[in-house]
Structures are given as C-alpha cells and as structure tokens.
Amino acid sequence: VTGSASAASKVFVVIPAFNESQVLASTVWPLLPYGYSVVVVDDGSSDNSAAVLRDLPVLFLRHPVNLGQGAALQTGMQFALGRGAEYVVHFDADGQHPAASIDSFLEPLRRGECDVVTGSRFLTAEDQLLVPAARRWLLRGAVVVSGLLTGVWLSDAHNGFRAMTTEAARKIHLHENGFAHATEFLDQVRKARLRLKEMPVPIRYTSYSQAKGQSASNSVNILLEILLRKLL
Amino acid sequence: VTLIQPILVGAILVVAMVHLKAFSSRLLSRAATLLFVVLGVAFVINPDLTNQLAHLVGVGRGTDLVLYALFPATISMFLHLYRRNRQLEEKLTGMARHIAIQEAARLRSDGSSADENSAGARLA
Numbered sequence: 548v549t550g551s552a553s554a555a556s557k558v559f560v561v562i563p564a565f566n567e568s569q570v571l572a573s574t575v576w577p578l579l580p581y582g583y584s585v586v587v588v589d590d591g592s593s594d595n596s597a598a599v600l601r602d603l604p605v606l607f608l609r610h611p612v613n614l615g616q617g618a619a620l621q622t623g624m625q626f627a628l629g630r631g632a633e634y635v636v637h638f639d640a641d642g643q644h645p646a647a648s649i650d651s652f653l654e655p656l657r658r659g660e661c662d663v664v665t666g667s668r669f670l671t672a673e674d675q676l677l678v679p680a681a682r683r684w685l686l687r688g689a690v691v692v693s694g695l696l697t698g699v700w701l702s703d704a705h706n707g708f709r710a711m712t713t714e715a716a717r718k719i720h721l722h723e724n725g726f727a728h729a730t731e732f733l734d735q736v737r738k739a740r741l742r743l744k745e746m747p748v749p750i751r752y753t754s755y756s757q758a759k760g761q762s763a764s765n766s767v768n769i770l771l772e773i774l775l776r777k778l779l
Numbered sequence: 780v781t782l783i784q785p786i787l788v789g790a791i792l793v794v795a796m797v798h799l800k801a802f803s804s805r806l807l808s809r810a811a812t813l814l815f816v817v818l819g820v821a822f823v824i825n826p827d828l829t830n831q832l833a834h835l836v837g838v839g840r841g842t843d844l845v846l847y848a849l850f851p852a853t854i855s856m857f858l859h860l861y862r863r864n865r866q867l868e869e870k871l872t873g874m875a876r877h878i879a880i881q882e883a884a885r886l887r888s889d890g891s892s893a894d895e896n897s898a899g900a901r902l903a
C-alpha cells in the first residue's frame with residue numbers, strides 16, 4: 548500500500564535504556580523492518596549504548612545524567628511529539644516485548660476505539676504461564692496497589708509496553724522520574740479521561756531481563772515513593 | 780552563671796549569623812532567625828522561663844516543652860528539604876531533557892548523507 552511506509556514512520560517507538568548495551572541492538576533490530584521511527588533514550592548510561600547502535604537507523608537521545616525510566620520515557624515522548632508523531636509506543640529495552648505486537652496495539656487506536664493501549668501478560672493462559680510464579684504474585688499485588696491509588700483496575704499494572712495516540716501523549720506528562728511512573732501514567736490517563744484498553748502480550752523472560760527487572764524489595768521502594776508523592 | 784550558659788549563647792549566635800549570611804535573604808526567614816536568637820538567649824539566661832511557659836500550657840517541665848517544640852520543627856524542616864530536593868530534581872530533569880532533545884542524533888538515516896553518519900550529527 549502506498550503511503551504505508553510514511554504512516555509507519557509516524558509511529559514513534561520510544562525505548563528507555565539504562566546500561567542495556569548488551570541487548571539493545573537485538574531489541575532494536577526486529578523493529579526496523581516495520582519502518583517505525585525508533586527513538587532510543589539513553590538515560591545517562593555508563594556503557595557504550597551509542598556504539599552498539601551505530602549504523603542502525605535509530606534516533607538517539609542521551610540524558611547527560613541518569614534520571615530514571617520515567618524521565619527517559621517523557622523525554623522520548625516529548626521528542627516524538629515535536630517530530631510529528633501520530634502514535635507513540637513505549638517499549639522496554641531488554642527485549643521482553645515482541646515487535647510484531649506493535650501493529651496489533653495500534654489497530655484499536657487507528658479505529659478510534661480507545662486512546663491508550665497497555666500490554667498485559669495476564670489476559671491469556673499461555674502468556675500467563677510464561678510469568679514465573681514469584682513474579683506473578685508480586686504483580687498481583689502491584690495491580691491492587693495501583694488500582695487503589697489510581698482508580699484504574701487492570702490485569703497487569705506494570706507492563707512497559709504501551710501505545711497511544713498523539714492526543715493522548717500530549718495529555719500525559721510524567722513527573723515521576725523513577726519506576727513510579729507506571730502508577731502516575733494510569734493516574735493521568737484517568738484524569739484526562741482517556742479511554743484505555745488492555746491487550747494480551749507475551750513477555751519473554753530471560754535470565755537477563757529477570758536480573759534487570761524489578762526485585763521484590765525494590766517494589767517496596769517504589770510504593771514508598773508513590774505514597775510520599777501523593778501525600779506531599 | 781553556669782559554664783554551659785555562655786557556650787549555648789555563643790552557639791545560638793553563631794548559628795544565627797551563619798544562617799543570616801548564607802541562607803536567608805527573605806524577610807520572613809530573617810525575622811524567624813531573630814526570634815530564634817531572642818527566645819534562645821532568653822531561655823538560656825533564665826531557664827525558669829521555659830518552666831513557666833510549660834506550666835502555662837500544661838506541660839510538666841520546660842525541658843519537655845522544648846523537646847515537644849523540636850518535634851514539629853524537625854518535621855517541617857524535613858518536609859521543606861524534601862520539597863526543595865524535589866524542585867531541584869525537576870530543574871535537573873528539565874535541563875537534561877532539553878539537552879537530550881537538542882542534541883538528538885540520527886545514528887543513520889536510510890539513504891543518508893555522509894555527514895549524518897556520525898553519532899554526533901545533530902538533527903536539523
């Protein structure tokens with residue numbers, strides 16, 4: 548279809564990356580055939596993140612200091628909006644999400660059914676089986692906490708895979724620099740009365756992603772951060 | 780005059796002077812510092828003042844009253860510092876974001892011109 552290539556380039560896939568040089572290229576590679584505008588936001592990494600992406604057609608932004616994943620996402624979104632994005636996608640750097648799912652995430656947005664799509668690893672039995680048991684319970688807890696705090700009840704509250712329209716992206720501004728951005732995001736979705744839909748997506752757990760992912764103890768930190776922010 | 784009194788008065792004056800010189804430029808903050816000096820010195824010179832004040836509000840000892848007053852003061856200081864820290868963080872974020880977007884580089888655009896090939900190349 549003519550024009551589809553330019554349409555794909557209006558889809559900005561924002562990848563926040565902090566010291567992910569080991570896997571960054573293999574996360575970016577599968578995205579390239581689709582023709583999306585891939586925006587890698589290097590969050591002040593001390594590794595050679597830029598070097599591993601050299602010669603790949605990606606847009607590369609770098610925070611001069613490490614600020615956190617929420618800040619990196621916000622930077623990427625702001626940049627994408629300034630470059631005429633029609634859709635903005637949040638995509639984890641560690642290769643957990645399948646590139647092929649992006650188009651299916653965009654479909655309900657294109658049809659105008661909703662403004663924001665978030666991924667869930669708990670909507671199908673197969674996807675759910677991929678989640679390690681301990682992690683499953685942790686995420687169940689996160690769902691309850693984020694439901695209580697934001698009034699948005701999802702099946703998977705901490706999925707890094709999201710897609711939204713430009714209009715929705717304009718209404719979102721993440722001030723939470725750290726991982727509390729997941730809760731803040733939902734909070735803003737509700738306040739801006741954006742229509743949200745969850746779509747099933749498998750998460751590929753590798754030893755790498757599990758080592759980099761949120762530990763149970765860190766989730767307590769995140770909760771504290773959210774509560775402090777709410778109260779003060 | 781006991782030994783502790785001149786030491787405490789000296790400490791109060793030093794703290795107040797440092798505060799006035801280094802931190803405060805707002806009138807309210809200067810007034811608060813002045814109040815701190817006046818009250819502090821008065822309490823040190825005449826310890827019974829705190830006792831009388833304590834009895835006035837139904838607290839047994841002056842020392843206890845001072846301790847109770849210290850509690851909200853410490854909490855409010857903590858909150859103040861927390862807010863300041865938050866504001867600084869937001870400024871830093873804004874600055875880092877600005878720099879990141881200004882210096883965004885296209886690592887390689889398809890069919891690119893040669894000067895776009897380096898990571899340092901700026902977007903137009």
